[in-house]
Amino acid sequence: MKGFFATYLREFLLLKKRFIRVLISFSINPLLYIFAFGIGLGKNITIGGKSYLEFLIPGLISATSMMQAFAINVEINIARFYLKIFEEFQSSPISHFSYALGEVLSGVTRAFLATFIILVISFLAGVKFYLNFYFFLTVFLNAFVFASLGLASAMLIKSHADQALVTNFIITPMMFLGGTFFPTENLPFFIKPVIEALPLTITSHTLRSIALYNSFKYSSLFILLVIAIISFMIALYSIKGAKN
Amino acid sequence: MSKIALKVENLVKKYSSVVALKGISFEIKKKELFALLGPNGAGKTTTIRIIAGLTNPTSGKIYLFGKSLYDNPIWSKSQIGIVPQHINLDMELTVEENLLIHGLLYKLSLSLIKKRISELLELADLKERKNSKIKELSGGLKRRVLIIRALMHKPKLLLLDEPTVGLDPHIRRKIWSFIKNIQANGTTILLTTHYMEEAEYLADRVAFIFSGEIKAINTPKDFIKQLGNYAVDVYLSDKLKTFYFKEKKEAEKELLKYSKNHFVSLRRVTLEDAFLKYVEKNL
Incomplete structure (x- = not known):
């Protein structure tokens, strides 16, 4: 457990030292989306009897928690290729499991910080939601999935430049197609099953369902849990390959 | 009880078309300071990285205090301290925070970590810089932090990969006496360097390594x-x-x-x- 704690503590201390900067940078994107799409463009739009802003915010929490959790790959990359701190972990007597868990939970922490910022902004904008344990559990599972994938990608890529490609080709399209900004019901039939199966889409639907209607499907949480376990296994396997 | 701390047998490392190590073998006695001396690209760092568990060898065997390094990886890592060539400290964190994280990685208790930090800061004459961020320290001080970080868990074998590279001569001398002090406290040391003076001053025995092969092993005195x-x-x-x-x-x-x-x-x-x-x- 000390190995896991050491990994997590390092990331936590770095986050703490950059707290104000992080807070500002985590706030800018959601603020822009809320103003541009929610208040500006979506002022006169309603979806399922709810205002577009109410529709947007749960999706924005899904997408932002995904982005921030996945963004640990940048920190890991810097630690691996530039600062070479990853070698300190590799040469220490801790298991890959401890290292991975520490990194992934640091991604989850970042995701929760971003989530709280959006909730505060929403509260200030006058939007009211149902918030319960399952809402935060969904955010946790979503963040766990993408932090694991962020760790895996940081281990698999061979240089800094490759990292941007992963984000551009996988994360950004997912953010726009995964039920964040518009309902997935109207997507073309050939792409709909793929989009519906994405962890971000499952998260968006679940969070929206809890926040707006105080209901959700346990099966969605179970599917997210399974994806989280598989993603973590991929991360563990990728750490082994990062040697040499 | 065997007097051998580290035994390396026929170590080979191939990187696609390049053979970095061509079957090197050597032994280091307990409490000995053994230096690998060779030009850049000779295979010194590769050897250190393999012993530290950072790189897998293509073939060969390594025994640490009689136990196979690969059969007991977690135990082996807990016995080894490594000071890499590059300064891989967290620049944003303080000296104390860097040492704390290392202590936790090596599963020390918080009370022991506190005690070791205090002892080592004293040893390295860094007590005043405990709360300084690493990025605020000079190159020589960063090196000292790097060395004491490797000593946090009292390793039985210390690997020093070019510990004074790029330092001014007077700082280098200070680091040398620091290393001598560590050896005097009973730590076995494997040092790589391309500074002849450093090997002559510090090492009990020296191996000349060229293009992945050890050509000779002797004491500096006997070589001379x-x-x-x-x-x-x-x-x-x-x-x-x-x-x-x-x-x-x-x-x-x-x-x-x-x-x-x-x-x-x-x-x-x-x-x-x-x-x-x-x-x-x-x-």
């Missing part, structure tokens, strides 16, 4: 003895030629012979002379 005690450098028109002598009188005679027409100098033989002889043979 093989050449003689005195060297006469003669600056000929296009090159420097050095002659070696056992007796000073013979050396002075040679000095006189060349002094009329050439610039000459008489000096003691150093490890660098012995190394250069091997370079001539091997490069």
Whole structure:
């Protein structure tokens, strides 16, 4: 457990030292989306009897928690290729499991910080939601999935430049197609099953369902849990390959 | 009880088309300071990285205090401290925070971590800089932090990969006495360097490594003895030629012979002379 704690503590201390900067940078994107799409463009739009802003915010929490959790790959990359701190972990007597868990939970922490910022902004904008344990559990599972994938990608890529490609080709399209900004019901039939199966889409639907209607499907949480376990296994396997 | 701390047998490392290590073997006795001396690209860092568990060998065996490194990876890592060539400290974190994280990685209790931090800061004369961020320290101080970080868990084997590279001569001397102090406290040390003076001053035994092969292992004293005690450098028109002598009188005679027409100098033989002889043979 000390190995896991050491990994997590390092990331936590770095986050703490950059707290104000992080807070500002985590706030800018959601603020822009809320103003541009929610208040500006979506002022006169309603979806399922709810205002577009109410529709947007749960999706924005899904997408932002995904982005921030996945963004640990940048920190890991810097630690691996530039600062070479990853070698300190590799040469220490801790298991890959401890290292991975520490990194992934640091991604989850970042995701929760971003989530709280959006909730505060929403509260200030006058939007009211149902918030319960399952809402935060969904955010946790979503963040766990993408932090694991962020760790895996940081281990698999061979240089800094490759990292941007992963984000551009996988994360950004997912953010726009995964039920964040518009309902997935109207997507073309050939792409709909793929989009519906994405962890971000499952998260968006679940969070929206809890926040707006105080209901959700346990099966969605179970599917997210399974994806989280598989993603973590991929991360563990990728750490082994990062040697040499 | 075996007197051997580290035993390396037929270590081979291949990187696609490049063979970095061609079956090197050596042993290090407990409490000994053993140096791998060679030019850049000779395979020194690769050897250290394999022993530290950062790189897998292609083939070969390594035994640490009689136990196979690969059968007991977690135990082996807990016995080894590594000071890498590059400064891989967290620049944004303080000296104390860097040491704390290392202590936790090596599963020390918080009370022991606190005690070790205090002892080591004292040893490295860094008590005043405990709360300084690493990025605020000079190169020499960063090196010292790097060394004490590796000592946090009291390793039985310390791996020093070019510990003084890029440092000013007076800082280098300070680090040397620090390393001597660590050895005096009973730690076995494997050092890689391409500074001859460093190996001569610090090492009990030295291995000359070229292109992934160990060409000779001896004490610095015996390497020097093989050449003689005195060297006469003669600056000929296009090159420097050095002659070696056992007796000073013979050396002075040679000095006189060349002094009329050439610039000459008489000096003691150093490890660098012995190394250069091997370079001539091997490069």
